[in-house]
Amino acid sequence: MSEQTPRRASGGRKTDRKGPTKGERTRATILDAATELFSRSGFHAVSLRDIAAHAGLTHAGLLHHFPGKEDVLIKVLGRRDRADAALLWAPDAGERPEALLDAIVRIVHRNMATPGMVGLYVKISGEAADPEHPAHDYFVQRYRVLREALTRAFADLFARPDPPLHHDAGIVAGQFLALMDGLQTQWLLEPEAVDMHASVVAFLRQLGLTLELSAEPAPPTPATSEPSSPVPPAKEPHDTDRP
Amino acid sequence: MSEQTPRRASGGRKTDRKGPTKGERTRATILDAATELFSRSGFHAVSLRDIAAHAGLTHAGLLHHFPGKEDVLIKVLGRRDRADAALLWAPDAGERPEALLDAIVRIVHRNMATPGMVGLYVKISGEAADPEHPAHDYFVQRYRVLREALTRAFADLFARPDPPLHHDAGIVAGQFLALMDGLQTQWLLEPEAVDMHASVVAFLRQLGLTLELSAEPAPPTPATSEPSSPVPPAKEPHDTDRP
DNA sequence: GTCTATAGAAAGATAGAC
DNA sequence: GTCTATCTTTCTATAGAC
Numbered sequence: 001m002s003e004q005t006p007r008r009a010s011g012g013r014k015t016d017r018k019g020p021t022k023g024e025r026t027r028a029t030i031l032d033a034a035t036e037l038f039s040r041s042g043f044h045a046v047s048l049r050d051i052a053a054h055a056g057l058t059h060a061g062l063l064h065h066f067p068g069k070e071d072v073l074i075k076v077l078g079r080r081d082r083a084d085a086a087l088l089w090a091p092d093a094g095e096r097p098e099a100l101l102d103a104i105v106r107i108v109h110r111n112m113a114t115p116g117m118v119g120l121y122v123k124i125s126g127e128a129a130d131p132e133h134p135a136h137d138y139f140v141q142r143y144r145v146l147r148e149a150l151t152r153a154f155a156d157l158f159a160r161p162d163p164p165l166h167h168d169a170g171i172v173a174g175q176f177l178a179l180m181d182g183l184q185t186q187w188l189l190e191p192e193a194v195d196m197h198a199s200v201v202a203f204l205r206q207l208g209l210t211l212e213l214s215a216e217p218a219p220p221t222p223a224t225s226e227p228s229s230p231v232p233p234a235k236e237p238h239d240t241d242r243p
Numbered sequence: 244m245s246e247q248t249p250r251r252a253s254g255g256r257k258t259d260r261k262g263p264t265k266g267e268r269t270r271a272t273i274l275d276a277a278t279e280l281f282s283r284s285g286f287h288a289v290s291l292r293d294i295a296a297h298a299g300l301t302h303a304g305l306l307h308h309f310p311g312k313e314d315v316l317i318k319v320l321g322r323r324d325r326a327d328a329a330l331l332w333a334p335d336a337g338e339r340p341e342a343l344l345d346a347i348v349r350i351v352h353r354n355m356a357t358p359g360m361v362g363l364y365v366k367i368s369g370e371a372a373d374p375e376h377p378a379h380d381y382f383v384q385r386y387r388v389l390r391e392a393l394t395r396a397f398a399d400l401f402a403r404p405d406p407p408l409h410h411d412a413g414i415v416a417g418q419f420l421a422l423m424d425g426l427q428t429q430w431l432l433e434p435e436a437v438d439m440h441a442s443v444v445a446f447l448r449q450l451g452l453t454l455e456l457s458a459e460p461a462p463p464t465p466a467t468s469e470p471s472s473p474v475p476p477a478k479e480p481h482d483t484d485r486p
Numbered sequence: 487g488t489c490t491a492t493a494g495a496a497a498g499a500t501a502g503a504c
Numbered sequence: 505g506t507c508t509a510t511c512t513t514t515c516t517a518t519a520g521a522c
Contacts, residue, residue, distance in 0.1 A: 042370050044287035047515060061488045119372050126369030127285050129362050129431035140432050171445050174437050178425025185424055186417060188372035189383050193390070194417050202414050206449045290497060304506045
């Protein structure tokens with residue numbers, strides 16, 4: 001029954017509304033595999049052969065879809081950050097700054113359910129300190145965007161209480177990101193030794209902020225193995241493609 | 244004339260008071276080179292040939308002094324941590340818990356003067372999350388020791404003010420280490436974007452602690468290139484040697 | 487779109503001369 | 505203590521058949 005490529009009816013598939021191409025599905029599978037392996041062992045320690053084997057093809061087949069190893073990495077990172085952005089600036093977040101705190105605590109829980117992805121960011125952001133690293137610019141940009149967004153949100157939050165809190169929102173934004181990253185490093189090394197949720201909540205309390213969600217909101221994803229990706233393959237916002 | 248071992252007068256050079264052997268000097272040079280290269284590019288991305296060339300010998304020559312690449316890494320890490328330990332628990336630190344805050348701020352400044360070593364720890368601690376990584380156990384142990392020491396110190400500090408502060412010293416210890424690590428990650432990516440000194444001081448203030456040294460204490464090491472090592476080659480306290 | 491086959495470079499490690 | 509030479513493995517990437 002060689003009923004291959006069953007449904008490519010309407011020609012060039014440009015405005016086709018039906019599901020992903022086989023190529024797109026393969027690329028997604030490759031990115032899933034790369035995500036898992038990079039997460040486990042970093043960038044340099046993982047070979048294209050490893051990724052390809054894990055995705056069910058050969059390394060030559062993989063290179064048909066991606067020009068090189070670095071491109072795979074950039075795509076993996078982009079996919080995850082699009083997911084985080086969707087969580088952080090969800091439509092309902094609108095103008096309520098405390099919605100950001102909600103979202104952040106949600107992300108902490110999501111992270112605790114996906115140690116592999118956490119490991120990926122810890123490892124790659126470490127490697128990326130080298131200006132020669134393929135993901136260097138990516139991470140510089142990433143932290144810039146996150147710091148700016150958090151600075152605005154914290155500034156709003158500090159202005160709200162009576163009396164207002166006197167913190168430097170910019171400093172706190174950097175502190176907060178640093179806290180999350182650093183906690184993850186310790187948590188990956190020894191999960192029982194660090195309570196990421198308690199530490200983050202305590203930090204916000206130390207600032208004088210009051211949280212309504214202090215009680216354990218029960219993470220929606222108690223899975224221990226990576227659920228592929230929370231985001232469907234979508235158009236890249238910041239493109240690093242080379243034709 | 245098989246009059247070998249020319250000057251080993253007093254037996255096996257055990258209580259010999261004169262300077263380091265040639266071999267010891269070579270090993271120190273190798274560790275300096277490895278430190279610099281691991282700092283710049285991490286563990287996996289650096290080859291023994293790179294290190295050897297940088298130290299002025301061949302990779303075979305290097306392997307005469309170290310059994311393998313992993314051993315070089317462990318020795319590099321051990322040397323730095325012995326230096327930090329000397330700073331953190333200096334003799335004068337005795338029983339004054341605020342001496343620890345002094346020492347911590349000093350370490351922040353030392354770090355800002357040695358971005359290479361900071362990069363080493365950021366990179367290797369990221370890679371070491373993998374239980375297979377040669378430095379995994381080392382880092383687990385390292386964070387355990389640091390958290391315990393900081394927990395005791397913070398507990399003392401919180402009990403001191405009138406009225407005492409009500410923080411969980413264990414949580415704060417983890418937060419503090421996380422803050423330092425995370426700030427370094429951002430600082431390495433974009434040094435102008437993060438003020439490590441201000442962020443750390445602000446954190447201690449957010450806790451309600453008052454510092455006498457708030458004003459810039461002028462780091463004693465304004466150097467930009469690594470000064471080899473602040474600690475002379477000494478007997479390893481935690482030995483990982485294999486004969 | 488995926489494969490086999492292979493090129494070409496570089497890795498960690500060892501043997502033995504000097 | 506350091507070298508040259510070499511072994512063995514593994515890597516990224518390319519060429520071309522199917």
